[in-house]
Amino acid sequence: MDERHPLASNSLEVTIDKILKNTENDVLSNIKTALDDSQQNLDDSVPKLEAEYDKILSDGKKEAEKIEKQIMGSADIEARNKQLMALEDAVDKVFSKALDQIANADRSGDYSNLIKTMIEEATQILGTSEITVTTNAKDKDVVQSTLSQFPGAEMSPDTIDCLGGIVVKSKDGAMTFDNTIDARIERLKPLIRKEIASKFGVGE
Amino acid sequence: MTAEGGVQYSKIAEIKGPLVIVDDVENAAFDELVEVETKEGERRLGKVLEVGNGKAIVQVFEGTTGLSIAATNAKFVGKVMEMPVSREVLGRVFDGLGRPKDGLPDPIADRFIDINGEPMNPEQREYPKDFIQTGVSVIDGMITLVRGQKLPIFSGSGMSHNLLAAQIARQASVIGTQDDFAVVFAAIGVQYNEAEYFRRSLEESGALKRSVLFLNTADDPAIERIITPRVALTVAEYLAFELGMHVLVILTDMTNYAEALREISAAREEVPGRKGYPGYLYTDLSTIYERAGKLNGKKGSVTQVPILSMPSDDITHPIPDLTGYITEGQIVLGRDLFRQGVYPPVNILMSLSRLMKDGIGEGSTRADHGEISNQVYDAYSRAQEVRALAGIVGKAGLTEIDLKYMDVGDVFENEFLSQATDENRTIEETLGILWKIVSKLPKNEITKIKDKYVEQYYKEE
Numbered sequence: 273m274d275e276r277h278p279l280a281s282n283s284l285e286v287t288i289d290k291i292l293k294n295t296e297n298d299v300l301s302n303i304k305t306a307l308d309d310s311q312q313n314l315d316d317s318v319p320k321l322e323a324e325y326d327k328i329l330s331d332g333k334k335e336a337e338k339i340e341k342q343i344m345g346s347a348d349i350e351a352r353n354k355q356l357m358a359l360e361d362a363v364d365k366v367f368s369k370a371l372d373q374i375a376n377a378d379r380s381g382d383y384s385n386l387i388k389t390m391i392e393e394a395t396q397i398l399g400t401s402e403i404t405v406t407t408n409a410k411d412k413d414v415v416q417s418t419l420s421q422f423p424g425a426e427m428s429p430d431t432i433d434c435l436g437g438i439v440v441k442s443k444d445g446a447m448t449f450d451n452t453i454d455a456r457i458e459r460l461k462p463l464i465r466k467e468i469a470s471k472f473g474v475g476e
Numbered sequence: 477m478t479a480e481g482g483v484q485y486s487k488i489a490e491i492k493g494p495l496v497i498v499d500d501v502e503n504a505a506f507d508e509l510v511e512v513e514t515k516e517g518e519r520r521l522g523k524v525l526e527v528g529n530g531k532a533i534v535q536v537f538e539g540t541t542g543l544s545i546a547a548t549n550a551k552f553v554g555k556v557m558e559m560p561v562s563r564e565v566l567g568r569v570f571d572g573l574g575r576p577k578d579g580l581p582d583p584i585a586d587r588f589i590d591i592n593g594e595p596m597n598p599e600q601r602e603y604p605k606d607f608i609q610t611g612v613s614v615i616d617g618m619i620t621l622v623r624g625q626k627l628p629i630f631s632g633s634g635m636s637h638n639l640l641a642a643q644i645a646r647q648a649s650v651i652g653t654q655d656d657f658a659v660v661f662a663a664i665g666v667q668y669n670e671a672e673y674f675r676r677s678l679e680e681s682g683a684l685k686r687s688v689l690f691l692n693t694a695d696d697p698a699i700e701r702i703i704t705p706r707v708a709l710t711v712a713e714y715l716a717f718e719l720g721m722h723v724l725v726i727l728t729d730m731t732n733y734a735e736a737l738r739e740i741s742a743a744r745e746e747v748p749g750r751k752g753y754p755g756y757l758y759t760d761l762s763t764i765y766e767r768a769g770k771l772n773g774k775k776g777s778v779t780q781v782p783i784l785s786m787p788s789d790d791i792t793h794p795i796p797d798l799t800g801y802i803t804e805g806q807i808v809l810g811r812d813l814f815r816q817g818v819y820p821p822v823n824i825l826m827s828l829s830r831l832m833k834d835g836i837g838e839g840s841t842r843a844d845h846g847e848i849s850n851q852v853y854d855a856y857s858r859a860q861e862v863r864a865l866a867g868i869v870g871k872a873g874l875t876e877i878d879l880k881y882m883d884v885g886d887v888f889e890n891e892f893l894s895q896a897t898d899e900n901r902t903i904e905e906t907l908g909i910l911w912k913i914v915s916k917l918p919k920n921e922i923t924k925i926k927d928k929y930v931e932q933y934y935k936e937e
Contacts, residue, residue: 287584345682349567353580360581397483399502446500450483462560469584
């Protein structure tokens with residue numbers, strides 16, 4: 273019924289084979305190219321990946337160093353601040369004990385000599401012997417008796433609140449010289465603090 | 477320091493602006509410290525500006541508001557203003573007059589030093605030549621700072637100079653040596669939030685422990701600003717020359733300092749100079765800037781980075797103008813770059829570090845540093861010209877090489893100049909980016925770098 277030409281059938285097969293062969297070659301070649309490309313891409317990515325990997329590592333290391341610095345820095349500062357506060361506490365205690373001792377010190381003996389030196393110092397600095405001297409209630413008698421050695425000096429009827437020593441004013445009221453023990457301590461406080469701190473082993 | 481105090485005078489002749497004129501004064505000395513006592517017993521510090529004819533003119537640092545002629549006393553302390561110094565000042569925060577502002581007690585002083593400092597013997601000065609790494613690429617790479625240098629930052633109102641100042645303070649370090657490094661930061665007339673930012677920034681980065689902060693805020697009396705840079709420099713000199721540390725001093729904003737000086741000058745009725753600033757502005761500024769340097773036989777150094785905001789961005793204004801005469805170069809922040817959102821907006825074409833050449837190269841940074849920097853400077857300058865040309869003829873009218881230069885300009889601004897405020901770049905990283913920029917150009921355009929460096933670092937794209 274369906275009789276084909278023998279040549280036609282053979283030719284078709286050959287053609288099909290040829291097409292199949294070509295396709296196979298194409299596919300194989302494509303696969304090879306794709307493989308090569310992939311291999312090339314992989315090869316190309318390695319240095320990029322390595323660079324990326326190194327960057328991530330180095331960024332991480334930097335970040336870690338930064339955080340370490342932050343933690344160490346604030347811990348150091350906190351510890352130092354606590355030490356400072358403890359030291360200041362101790363210095364204050366020493367100070368207040370010393371001030372108590374000064375306030376309750378005996379006013380006899382050398383104390384009148386100290387007052388005399390203080391008045392001499394004040395008259396010299398003010399440049400006048402016409403002065404009014406003020407002191408606290410406790411030292412009033414000692415100062416009064418010392419003033420007899422200073423003509424031109426008079427005692428103020430007022431008293432001041434201080435540990436000891438005197439405040440000297442020129443009679444015209446223009447100049448005042450504070451030579452109380454409080455003022456002298458205040459002026460020397462930084463040096464005294466240093467001295468006390470060195471006893472605790474700080475600032476040596 | 478002696479136990480003897482000074483005399484207190486109660487005859488105030490006049491109170492004029494920040495000045496108090498005291499009558500019948502004997503034996504007062506120039507620059508002597510004065511304690512001015514108000515009716516309520518409040519004490520303010522001042523110093524003697526002039527003495528003569530039985531009068532003393534006293535400049536009150538904390539202002540004269542609330543003082544009256546009748547009820548004010550002036551006590552002449554008998555010494556100049558001194559700053560207590562010791563290693564303990566590191567990690568501390570002080571106000572503009574050097575008083576603790578961090579709630580902690582006064583530091584235990586090792587010494588008390590006159591805040592006016594001692595002039596450096598010019599013969600004893602050592603030429604600055606050692607690199608300081610700030611971690612900011614544009615500074616390290618192209619406007620390198622060296623130890624002992626004074627390199628100001630010229631900025632403008634509202635620009636990011638304070639961010640940059642804080643970043644430098646946090647990141648700065650000396651490389652290749654085990655010597656101690658410290659930062660002294662003086663904020664002069666800054667806003668409260670800026671002062672807080674500086675403090676917090678150093679605290680949170682852990683850099684506070686090697687720093688000393690002096691904060692004079694905008695609401696503090698203007699006259700205090702005269703003292704702030706001086707106390708800061710006194711501490712810096714102590715740390716540098718007594719303790720052998722390398723100290724970076726950042727002073728911001730020197731414009732506020734100059735304005736305080738103008739205020740005093742006006743109150744003293746002195747003949748005004750340019751823009752009302754006193755004629756001695758140059759001399760006065762030099763007494764601050766010249767306190768930077770290195771000394772023969774001493775281990776430490778004082779490096780200064782004063783920051784000043786130029787009124788109306790005017791670089792010919794007396795403050796930047798006179799500063800530029802004294803300092804060794806300048807870092808100029810550009811308004812255009814700032815508007816583009818670039819940080820730090822450093823205009824390298826207007827910036828210069830005069831001592832850079834001695835602080836870079838083999839043994840300091842890297843052998844190719846100078847040449848790569850020059851090449852990028854040249855390329856960026858060309859990029860600016862090309863951009864201007866493109867504005868006229870359009871991009872289509874540019875040659876291929878012009879386009880490459882435009883690309884160089886973009887990469888320079890986006891990758892080299894732009895940096896996060898917490899990004900600390902090493903000098904190697906900085907030089908790496910500079911080479912990346914240069915690698916955008918064909919080799920025949922590279923004319924300022926030796927072939928051996930081109931072979932080593934150039935990576936054509």
